[in-house]
Amino acid sequence: MAMSYTPPVGQSAGGDGTRGNERQMSDYRETFETIAGCRTRIMRAGKGRPLMFLHGARGASAFAPFMAKLAENFEVFVPEHPGFGGSDMPEWLDNIGDLAYFYADMFDHFGLKDLHLVGTSLGGWLAAEIAVRNCGPLASLSLVAPAGLRVKGLRKADIFLLSPEQTVRHLFHDEKIVEAALAHKPTEAESDVELKNKLIMAKLAWEPRLFNPHLHKWLHRISVPTLVLWGAQDRIIPSGYGPEFQRLIPGARLAIIDQCGHLPHMEQADAFTASITGFIREVAP
Amino acid sequence: MKFFFFHLMPYADLDPSYDEKYDSAWVTLPNSYYDRKKGHELYNRYLDEIEYADTVGFDGVCVNEHHANAYGMMPIPGIMAGALSRRTSNVQIAVLGRALPLLNNPITVAEEYAMLDTITGGRLIAGFVRGIGAEYHSWGVNPAISHERFHEAHDLIIQAWTREGPFPFEGKHYNFEYVNCWPRPFQEPHPPIWIPSQGSTETIEWAAHPDRKYVYLQTFSPVAALARYMKMYRDVAQRHGYTASSSQLGWSVPTYIAETDEIAYREAKPHIEAFLNKFLRMPREMLLPPGYLSLASMKGVMAAKAALSEKQTIDTVIEKGMFMCGSPKTVRERIEKYESEIGFGYYLANLQFGTLPHEMVLKSTKLFAEEVIPHFRKRLPKAA
Numbered sequence: 001m002a003m004s005y006t007p008p009v010g011q012s013a014g015g016d017g018t019r020g021n022e023r024q025m026s027d028y029r030e031t032f033e034t035i036a037g038c039r040t041r042i043m044r045a046g047k048g049r050p051l052m053f054l055h056g057a058r059g060a061s062a063f064a065p066f067m068a069k070l071a072e073n074f075e076v077f078v079p080e081h082p083g084f085g086g087s088d089m090p091e092w093l094d095n096i097g098d099l100a101y102f103y104a105d106m107f108d109h110f111g112l113k114d115l116h117l118v119g120t121s122l123g124g125w126l127a128a129e130i131a132v133r134n135c136g137p138l139a140s141l142s143l144v145a146p147a148g149l150r151v152k153g154l155r156k157a158d159i160f161l162l163s164p165e166q167t168v169r170h171l172f173h174d175e176k177i178v179e180a181a182l183a184h185k186p187t188e189a190e191s192d193v194e195l196k197n198k199l200i201m202a203k204l205a206w207e208p209r210l211f212n213p214h215l216h217k218w219l220h221r222i223s224v225p226t227l228v229l230w231g232a233q234d235r236i237i238p239s240g241y242g243p244e245f246q247r248l249i250p251g252a253r254l255a256i257i258d259q260c261g262h263l264p265h266m267e268q269a270d271a272f273t274a275s276i277t278g279f280i281r282e283v284a285p
Numbered sequence: 286m287k288f289f290f291f292h293l294m295p296y297a298d299l300d301p302s303y304d305e306k307y308d309s310a311w312v313t314l315p316n317s318y319y320d321r322k323k324g325h326e327l328y329n330r331y332l333d334e335i336e337y338a339d340t341v342g343f344d345g346v347c348v349n350e351h352h353a354n355a356y357g358m359m360p361i362p363g364i365m366a367g368a369l370s371r372r373t374s375n376v377q378i379a380v381l382g383r384a385l386p387l388l389n390n391p392i393t394v395a396e397e398y399a400m401l402d403t404i405t406g407g408r409l410i411a412g413f414v415r416g417i418g419a420e421y422h423s424w425g426v427n428p429a430i431s432h433e434r435f436h437e438a439h440d441l442i443i444q445a446w447t448r449e450g451p452f453p454f455e456g457k458h459y460n461f462e463y464v465n466c467w468p469r470p471f472q473e474p475h476p477p478i479w480i481p482s483q484g485s486t487e488t489i490e491w492a493a494h495p496d497r498k499y500v501y502l503q504t505f506s507p508v509a510a511l512a513r514y515m516k517m518y519r520d521v522a523q524r525h526g527y528t529a530s531s532s533q534l535g536w537s538v539p540t541y542i543a544e545t546d547e548i549a550y551r552e553a554k555p556h557i558e559a560f561l562n563k564f565l566r567m568p569r570e571m572l573l574p575p576g577y578l579s580l581a582s583m584k585g586v587m588a589a590k591a592a593l594s595e596k597q598t599i600d601t602v603i604e605k606g607m608f609m610c611g612s613p614k615t616v617r618e619r620i621e622k623y624e625s626e627i628g629f630g631y632y633l634a635n636l637q638f639g640t641l642p643h644e645m646v647l648k649s650t651k652l653f654a655e656e657v658i659p660h661f662r663k664r665l666p667k668a669a
Contacts, residue, residue, distance in 0.1 A: 160422070160570065160574055160575065161312075161313075161422060161568075161570050161571060162570065163568060163569075163570060192580075192584075195575070195580055195583060195584070196580060198575035198576075199429055199575045199576045199580065200429075201575065202427060202428055202429040202574065202575040202576045203427065203429035203430065203576060206421075206425075206426075206427040206428065206429060206574075206576075207425050207426065207427045209425075
């Protein structure tokens with residue numbers, strides 16, 4: 001059963017925009033690091049083995065409940081990608097490959113190793129791009145409804161043509177969650193972040209739409225245990241992409257969360273965290 | 286002031302009930318709504334209308350570029366300009382396309398414009414645009430790099446026209462070992478360049494720069510916005526140390542003239558409202574894809590264009606000065622009033638709009654040519 005609903009990332013869940021009371025949900029801290037010349041906003045929480053969460057198209061302005069849940073077991077890093085939310089838009093950022101190399105720099109910056117890398121949607125695509133370049137710093141990889149591949153005939157939603165209301169209806173499976181999300185009227189600050197995130201999203205994913213035509217050739221290079229996780233009722237990137245990732249990544253396992261749309265970490269946060277932590281415990285005890 | 290006849294060439298036979306099933310006449314409206322035979326008739330009728338303008342005293346005619354829509358059937362405007370280049374003999378021909386960022390090879394534009402300019406013996410006006418947002422959906426081109434590609438394509442075309450070829454071009458989006466434009470344009474150093482826009486600060490800053498001094502055209506906007514953007518252009522010029530002349534500024538506006546105000550209003554009403562509510566109709570996500578404008582401009586335009594998706598009437602557009610409608614005297618006086626207040630050197634009359642039928646287009650065009658244009662010609666010496 002779903003955890004109690006929180007608004008989607010980027011729509012005020014007690015984080016960005018209400019930074020004064022950021023500690024109400026969990027003890028996280030927000031830092032800004034300059035990496036590859038880009039001032040980057042990072043939320044950090046918890047202790048233990050490092051886990052980094054790479055957000056999707058809607059950014060990671062707010063410290064969400066699933067992050068707090070993960071922070072019970074891990075030292076959690078939640079950066080906002082260059083170009084998104086509170087991070088700068090660097091001159092050098094043209095494509096997903098630039099972001100992948102940026103994260104190689106970030107791992108060096110923090111001296112990260114044995115990192116559990118979790119990415120959702122755009123962030124899942126990014127995590128795969130990072131892993132095909134170098135799995136050295138990684139202990140495991142979790143791809144949650146990742147973009148990045150194209151299976152001919154298996155159409156993704158046109159995220160750039162959906163209205164705000166249609167977007168919400170596509171993102172979530174549960175009608176109650178849809179209605180709650182639609183009832184939220186964004187503040188001006190939230191709308192500004194939304195515009196900024198959409199702009200960089202277009203830059204990265206407009207054409208070819210939400211995939212890299214060369215990624216599929218190199219997914220065999222991923223040498224760490226990999227989990228592919230999908231919501232059964234995903235209407236943005238259909239869960240039919242799950243088996244394709246599983247086929248191309250050696251030894252990858254595939255898990256489907258039922259009654260769940262494109263954002264398992266928001267819509268089924270309990271099942272999501274249980275799945276990620278269970279997988280990591282098993283492959284890296 | 287110079288007067289141009291501007292045609293959009295809509296698919297006027299569009300079934301107006303399309304909007305019960307589809308939210309736009311652009312991008313996603315199935316082309317099964319398009320009838321091949323009617324298309325054939327419309328193209329030839331519209332070319333007749335433009336050719337008629339050539340015979341009655343207009344200074345120029347304009348064709349336009351849009352893709353995958355019922356609003357305007359000129360995806361390749363050079364075809365129309367080519368057809369007109371041999372059938373007209375007086376007018377300048379302004380191609381108010383080419384949407385440079387859509388193209389993978391901008392040299393095609395350098396070549397096409399050079400050919401048109403040469404055939405017409407220098408009657409071409411070269412338009413450069415980015416296309417509207419919907420084009421980026423239809424052509425799949427990334428709107429977030431639209432500005433970059435526009436500027437780079439522009440630089441490439443100007444160099445192709447002005448530098449001795451062959452030369453290499455080293456860009457970010459376009460790279461060539463041998464740029465060598467044959468033919469060269471007829472006009473030296475190249476045809477006049479016009480930049481149509483709906484009012485983007487970046488575009489105005491760029492067009493007004495002393496390196497360019499391109500003619501800036503404000504398209505289909507309230508007269509208050511027209512005044513604001515024309516002032517912005519003049520201010521930019523002043524900042525750069527020169528005074529912009531009115532021949533650097535143009536206004537494009539739907540126009541309808543009949544015998545009296547009352548007749549004009551009654552005759553134009555269904556057709557201008559079809560233009561507003563059927564042909565222009567598109568959701569915001571289609572009109573303004575992310576990155577098409579800078580974040581600051583995006584916020585401004587989103588507010589200004591909020592009305593575009595709402596139902597508009599002939600009264601609202603007349604009141605805002607977005608539609609010039611009335612007797613010859615009324616239209617003449619309004620143009621004169623706006624001209625004296627705002628100062629623009631080109632008036633681009635959209636004398637066909639929406640579903641406006643052929644006979645009304647000819648009547649309105651004739652009245653405009655006989656009773657509006659001569660009035661301004663008479664005072665030309667004073668203005669010059």
